[in-house]
Amino acid sequence: MRLGALGTSSIAWRRTLPTAVRVPEVDLVALAGRSADKAERFAAHFGCAAESGFDALLERPDVEAVYISLPTALHHEWAAKAIRAGKHVLVEKPVGVDAREARELCALAEEHDVVLRENFMFLHHPQHSFVRDLLEKGRLGTLSSFHAAFCIPPLPADDIRYASDMGGGALLDVGVYPLRAAGLLLGPGVRVAGATLRTRATDGLDLSGQALLVSPSGVLAHIAFGFEHAYASTYTLWGDRARVTVDRAFTPPPAYEPVVLLEEQGHQERFTLPAADQLGACLASFAAAVRAGGTDSAREGADLRHDTVAAMELVEAVRREAVRVTVDQ
Structure with missing residues (x-):
């Protein structure tokens, strides 16, 4: 190509x-x-x-x-x-x-x-297919909650992601990852139940935030994102039999061998998966x-376009529902 x-x-x-x-x-x-x-x-x-x-x-x-x-x-x-x-x-x-x-x-x-x-x-990394397979096999039992976070430390002052007129802000830069992961793992129809945003006093740029989501099947989700944290790129799915955690969910390096942690009562399993180049x-x-x-109009292309729009509709819902806290920065 x-x-x-x-x-x-x-x-x-x-x-x-x-x-x-x-x-x-x-x-x-x-x-x-x-x-x-x-x-x-x-x-x-x-x-x-x-x-x-x-x-x-x-x-x-x-x-x-x-x-x-x-x-x-x-x-x-x-x-x-x-x-x-x-x-x-x-x-x-x-x-x-x-x-x-x-x-x-x-x-x-x-x-x-x-x-x-x-x-x-991250959508192309096989670790997420592995997690979905655990879900489909019933290893977690009935799913009840999902927690995801993508947070990074503060950026240099001149970073383009701090430019509000250029589409900057934490929600569009890192918040879209856990939102997209919620759609990937919980299925279509996820909606926003509430949100908070920490915004810059000078121009209203969002520096970090959290959102509560709910899936059509009743799974409750909590996501966190921001430019104000020690690095985290993780999600956890929790059911009535077990929970599973992916620690390098969104940006694993090509040589990194992911470890998926499955926790049941009194028992843990660690699955070390092969390294994969998700960008490649x-x-x-x-x-x-x-x-x-x-x-690209076959089922795969149509589904991807639907997911693209659905994720941006969640972004808008977070903005609409958010309680904003102004901070000096």
Whole structure:
């Protein structure tokens, strides 16, 4: 799959583009950034062409798909332009700043018969399939609660994730992970029962938060997220027979061997799983969807678009229901 990159973000430099040039399913052809100098540096490092601008990259006939790692507030604009140019799109999460942008992009991708996916790498890690298999086999009994957290320490003051006009904030950056995990593990129809947000006094940017969710089957969920914590990336599912915990749920390194902890009364089991490159699997899956004809309108593509919109509807519900606490920062 001949790929072009829009954006010179940190995640592109550290993770996505090094993986793209390594996996056999992808050929990185060209790159464009908001800074010409930075784009030249990226292009030289990754061995691809540097384009003069985003529009020029989208006009290249040898680019059939684009990876977008621009600030979140620009995702909708450039994903829409790429789709209208006939390009398949892998966009950094989240797909936009609200559910309206998600719905518009999903509808546009279906209309133009192209693949649209978010770069939610964790969805492609087999540790979650292992956990779902435990659930389906009844090892946990009747599920009653779900707890998930993705929290990171404070960022440098000039980090783009602190820019409210660029789609910054903890909810859109890290909160979307436990929200998406709730949908993955509890099924469709999860709704928000309540929420809190700690917001910056200067501009209302959310620095951290929590939310209470409930599934259609009555499973109660609690999620936490933020830029104000020691690192945590975990979830626990709790039933009347046992509970299971995944400690590196969202960003395990490729060489990391996940440990899934199953706790029953008076008994514990630790399952050490094989290491897996979730980003490589994400890129390979995207390339396979493109190679399948690009429609992405079969069940898998339709389900992914539905999940994308549902996750952004949960984001909006958290914002709507949240009790806000203003903090000086």
